[in-house]
Amino acid sequence: MIELHGLTKRFGEKLAVDSLTFSVRPGMVTGFLGPNGAGKSTTMRLMLGLDRPTAGDVRIDGKHYQDLDEPLRYIGALLEAQARHPGRSAYNHLLCLAQSNRIPRARVAEVLDLVGLQAVAKKRTKGFSLGMGQRLGIAAALLGDPTILMFDEPVNGLDPEGIHWIRNLMKRLAAEGRTVFVSSHLMSEMALTADHLVVIGKGKLLADTTMAEFIRQNSRSFVRVRTPQPEQLRDALHGAGITAVTAADGSYEISGVTAARLGDLAAQHRIVLHELSPQQASLEEAFMQLTAETVEYHAHETPPPEPVAAEPVAEPAGAWGENWQQRGRGRSGEGG
Amino acid sequence: MTTPYQATPYQAYASPIPVQSTGLGHALRSEWTKIRTVRSTMWTLGVMLVLVIGIGLLVASLVSSHTPTGTPVLAFGFFGVLLGSLPVITLGVLVISSEYSTGMIRTTLTACPSRSRVLAAKAIVFALIAFVLSTLACLIVAGADAGMITGSGIPSPSGSQWLRATVGAGLYVALLGLLALAVGAMLRHSAGAITAMLGVVLLPLLLALFMATQSLATVRTKLIEYSVPNAIATLYGIPMLSTGPQGWTPLWILAGVTAVALAGALFVINKRDV
Numbered sequence: 001m002i003e004l005h006g007l008t009k010r011f012g013e014k015l016a017v018d019s020l021t022f023s024v025r026p027g028m029v030t031g032f033l034g035p036n037g038a039g040k041s042t043t044m045r046l047m048l049g050l051d052r053p054t055a056g057d058v059r060i061d062g063k064h065y066q067d068l069d070e071p072l073r074y075i076g077a078l079l080e081a082q083a084r085h086p087g088r089s090a091y092n093h094l095l096c097l098a099q100s101n102r103i104p105r106a107r108v109a110e111v112l113d114l115v116g117l118q119a120v121a122k123k124r125t126k127g128f129s130l131g132m133g134q135r136l137g138i139a140a141a142l143l144g145d146p147t148i149l150m151f152d153e154p155v156n157g158l159d160p161e162g163i164h165w166i167r168n169l170m171k172r173l174a175a176e177g178r179t180v181f182v183s184s185h186l187m188s189e190m191a192l193t194a195d196h197l198v199v200i201g202k203g204k205l206l207a208d209t210t211m212a213e214f215i216r217q218n219s220r221s222f223v224r225v226r227t228p229q230p231e232q233l234r235d236a237l238h239g240a241g242i243t244a245v246t247a248a249d250g251s252y253e254i255s256g257v258t259a260a261r262l263g264d265l266a267a268q269h270r271i272v273l274h275e276l277s278p279q280q281a282s283l284e285e286a287f288m289q290l291t292a293e294t295v296e297y298h299a300h301e302t303p304p305p306e307p308v309a310a311e312p313v314a315e316p317a318g319a320w321g322e323n324w325q326q327r328g329r330g331r332s333g334e335g336g
Numbered sequence: 337m338t339t340p341y342q343a344t345p346y347q348a349y350a351s352p353i354p355v356q357s358t359g360l361g362h363a364l365r366s367e368w369t370k371i372r373t374v375r376s377t378m379w380t381l382g383v384m385l386v387l388v389i390g391i392g393l394l395v396a397s398l399v400s401s402h403t404p405t406g407t408p409v410l411a412f413g414f415f416g417v418l419l420g421s422l423p424v425i426t427l428g429v430l431v432i433s434s435e436y437s438t439g440m441i442r443t444t445l446t447a448c449p450s451r452s453r454v455l456a457a458k459a460i461v462f463a464l465i466a467f468v469l470s471t472l473a474c475l476i477v478a479g480a481d482a483g484m485i486t487g488s489g490i491p492s493p494s495g496s497q498w499l500r501a502t503v504g505a506g507l508y509v510a511l512l513g514l515l516a517l518a519v520g521a522m523l524r525h526s527a528g529a530i531t532a533m534l535g536v537v538l539l540p541l542l543l544a545l546f547m548a549t550q551s552l553a554t555v556r557t558k559l560i561e562y563s564v565p566n567a568i569a570t571l572y573g574i575p576m577l578s579t580g581p582q583g584w585t586p587l588w589i590l591a592g593v594t595a596v597a598l599a600g601a602l603f604v605i606n607k608r609d610v
């Protein structure tokens with residue numbers, strides 16, 4: 001359990017973390033979201049006692065970080081930067097950490113095996129790829145078999161298989177009763193792993209809610225219908241007591257009714273349909289709306305040469321990663 | 337929506353390994369592993385051994401073929417030690433500054449949140465290694481000097497001369513390295529800290545060389561008296577001037593300066609963000 005009380009950090013003029021108060025609870029994955037520069041990494045450094053808070057307080061199971069006896073047994077952290085000496089081998093990197101917390105030497109080989117780095121254990125980490133470095137960081141976090149795990153953008157640099165692996169790892173760690181706190185920019189990623197959600201923007205707390213609640217409040221599902229006979233369709237819908245919203249491109253957005261029901265209805269009235277598709281407004285979109293005012297670093301996009309027909313879900317700014325959408329749409333099918 | 341949103345019922349995780357408190361001993365082991373597993377340690381200490389022993393033996397063999405006058409026999413180790421102190425200084429800086437430049441310091445302090453303990457462990461491990469190796473090198477050179485430079489009218493070195501030329505020189509080099517470690521901790525920047533230390537070692541004497549005018553004579557004298565090369569020369573019984581610190585005094589002066597620098601390093605390292 002990590003508890004923050006009015007945690008504040010100022011770097012000169014810059015208020016990086018602004019009186020954050022929330023708790024990270026055991027037995028679940030807590031996603032920590034915010035746009036670039038929101039203060040996620042700073043908050044995590046404050047939790048680990050690396051940065052000194054300007055005001056406020058963080059407690060780990062009721063204690064300050066520096067009062068923990070064998071901190072690696074309490075918290076394992078994967079920091080944003082690849083915090084290691086490139087001239088030291090992976091094995092020795094973990095060994096020196098283990099020794100400072102009297103963790104048995106055998107555990108080093110164990111965690112190297114766990115993250116799949118045993119083959120390069122004796123190699124200097126200088127030549128490691130981004131993903132290998134990330135795995136080594138995760139190995140270091142798991143070294144003390146800690147009750148709390150903290151990952152700053154763990155999927156950064158991992159290949160799809162690695163991403164899948166870390167997702168399952170986090171869920172498994174949480175299922176074992178541990179506290180898992182993970183930061184990300186991607187709502188779609190969090191939707192797959194997190195049970196609880198903490199959103200910050202410009203250092204301020206914007207949301208502290210369960211994932212299910214966030215989804216319930218923010219995801220709007222509807223069916224898109226396109227037809228060359230709009231008049232007839234509107235009459236048919238009206239007759240059935242269904243309200244339709246006309247979208248910008250002339251199609252209808254209908255919520256509260258299944259696609260099957262609409263298809264049946266159209267068939268009854270002999271109306272030709274060109275599109276009949278269930279839609280899910282993305283969580284990414286909801287997240288962007290939530291943090292819109294707090295985004296500091298906007299990407300400037302060149303406007304497209306001619307207006308493109310609207311997408312099923314509004315396209316976000318380029319800075320938010322283009323490929324979430326596919327995943328976002330397929331999410332309900334993908335499950336967990 | 338399927339499974340991922342269901343919160344697991346809370347049931348705290350308990351590691352099978354019991355938590356016990358850790359101390360300086362564990363930090364020392366950790367720092368020992370760190371220092372022996374990077375190449376810069378082997379390089380700098382290797383260069384130090386080559387310089388001290390190589391130059392020491394070279395000078396001894398050159399001098400032994402002539403008949404020296406007046407100079408204490410062991411004093412010929414001076415040149416090697418003066419040059420050999422430079423790689424030790426480099427290592428002293430790197431022991432701490434490389435952690436800052438690579439970001440390792442964050443991992444280190446996450447594993448051991450007591451910053452004082454980390455700094456103490458680093459200082460102890462480094463100083464011990466530097467002291468043992470440089471004393472050993474000085475001992476080899478002193479032995480060669482005493483063995484090779486013999487003859488009528490050349491007094492054999494006294495016990496205190498032996499002690500100063502071996503343990504004394506070794507301590508002096510280790511202290512210079514410790515001072516470098518403290519400076520590295522304060523500046524956090526390898527090149528900056530090494531340059532600063534080179535300045536400390538070489539600048540006073542160089543400045544003194546350029547102070548030819550009469551009005552600066554006292555400043556010049558003080559600069560020479562308290563310069564690092566003169567301090568090492570004094571330990572070898574060949575001070576550049578007849579005034580100034582004598583005998584073991586230069587060593588105590590450096591010890592004082594190093595203690596102050598380490599205290600400063602402790603203060604800033606505890607105060608700063610990393």
Ligand SMILES: Nc1ncnc2c1ncn2[C@@H]1O[C@H](COP(=O)(O)OP(=O)(O)OP(=O)(O)O)[C@@H](O)[C@H]1O
Pocket residue numbers: 011014015016034035036037038039040041042043080185
């Ligand atoms: N050491 C520092 N000195 C000065 N400013 C800092 C420092 N560390 C962070 N900041 C500032 O604090 C703000 C928050 O930074 P932080 O790295 O915590 O954001 P973040 O949420 O982790 O962003 P990202 O998603 O890009 O990793 C930024 O505006 C950053 O410029």
Ligand SMILES: [Mg+2]
Pocket residue numbers: 040041042080152
């Ligand atoms: Mg960050």
